[in-house]
Amino acid sequence: MKMGEITMGFITPMKPWKWTRSGVISTNDSNAKTGSSSAISGSGQIPFQNVFQTAVEQVKETQADVENKQYLLSTGQLEDAHTLPIAETKAQISLDMMISLRNKALESYNELIKMNI
Incomplete structure (x- = not known):
């Protein structure tokens, strides 16, 4: 295994969080509880x-x-x-x-x- 290589085995990589319109944080997973997976503003601010x-x-x-x-x-x-x-x-x-x-x-x-x- 090379340095910096990510494998989908024991450790799963983190996904970015975004604020949704309902104020809930979304991890963009299909099983996450969100109203929308898009950020409210382009800058990602609440x-x-x-x-x-x-x-x-x-x-x-x-x-x-x-x-x-x-x-x-x-x-x-x-x-x-x-x-x-x-x-x-x-x-x-x-x-x-x-x-x-x-x-x-x-x-x-x-x-x-x-x-x-």
């Missing part, structure tokens, strides 16, 4: 709006997961009791991230308003 949409969706998902696990724990159906505090911590972290994003966006907006043109 639109500003998607940052906030993704943060809000993540907060909603983590909060729903916490509520579901709380229900399962209260009815005795939760098999792993340690998953509830983990889910609560994830929900708190995602909420803190969204609040930080909001605060930074407001600070940036206020700075732009103060600028003289």
Whole structure:
């Protein structure tokens, strides 16, 4: 085997990731969960709006997961009791991230308003 030669045996090469319109990362695999395999912009950057949409969706998902696990724990159906505090911590972290994003966006907006043109 020559140096730099890639074989499709034990190690598979990595594929590039792209952001899709739904904000989900695509690996261009046929079995990957994506809405579209094309990038949003030619530069591969995420639109500003998607940052906030993704943060809000993540907060909603983590909060729903916490509520579901709380229900399962209260009815005795939760098999792993340690998953509830983990889910609560994830929900708190995602909420803190969204609040930080909001605060930074407001600070940036206020700075732009103060600028003289």
